[in-house]
Amino acid sequence: MPDFTLETGYGGRVAGVDEAGCGPLAGPVVAAAVVFGAGVPDDLASIIDDSKAIKPTRREAIARRLTSVPGIEIGIGAASVAEILRLNILRAAHLAMRRAVNRLPTPPSLALVDGNKAPALEVPVRTLVGGDAISLSIAAASILAKVTRDRIMVRLDLRWPGYGWARNAGYGTAAHRTAITTQGCTPHHRRDFGTVRKQLALTIAHGDSV
Structure with a gap:
């Protein structure tokens, strides 16, 4: 379980x-981006973990708690599909991180970033491989980022049914890949990613509209 050692130190x-x-x-x-300005309540610290290790319903409950406890500062940022295509996925992720940090009420004195590549932020950065299993602040950020993105994909699923986005969050499940093949691509598909790129190539080869 992650703890608050790095932040306190x-x-x-x-x-x-x-x-x-x-x-x-x-x-x-x-x-x-998450700042526990007043520390982490013990009961909250005991349930925060890497978002990938938590079931969706529990992630939702923790996210609601994080947004309701006084003293917790939160910033959310995103990069669109168009920005992903223009910048590449790593640079787009760093852009989303920069936007998240910039949306905190007050700039932090340090950003602990999950991964091994530092985004260009306006504050000092320390990267941590596997940081969501080490730092409570990073783990909390991972939960909020995942929950926010899942909610976005549920909304998009209503507008673009058939791809299963409410269930697969846009990941390349077998059902999603099949839907791309049978229904084509939407404006929300990343056109330079694997299955999507192959489908576009087949569509163009057959002279269909993309």
Whole structure:
């Protein structure tokens, strides 16, 4: 389980930063930044973990708690599919992180970022591989980023049914890949990603509209 050791050891206002959505075939990449300005309540610290290790209903409950406890500062940022295509997924994720940090009420004195590549932020950055399993701030950010992105994909699923986005969040499940093949691509598909790129190539080869 992650803990608050790094944040306490630094002594300043530390933001945990993480993203969700680098791997899917569709949808934006979303990042969150979290500052526990007054520390972490024990009961909240005991349930925060890497978002990938938590079931969706529990992630939702933790996200609601994070947004309701006084003293917790949150910033959310995203990069669109168009920005992903223009910048590449890593740079788009870093853009989303920068937007998330910039949307905090007050700039932090340090950003702890999950991963091994530092985004260009306006504050000092420390990267942590597997940071969502080490730092409570990063783990909280991972939960908020994941929950926010999942909610976006549920809304998009209503407008573009048939791809299963409410269930697969845009990831390349077998059903999603089949839907791309049978229904084609939407404006929310990442056109330079694997299955999507192959489908576009087949569509163009057959002279169909893309």
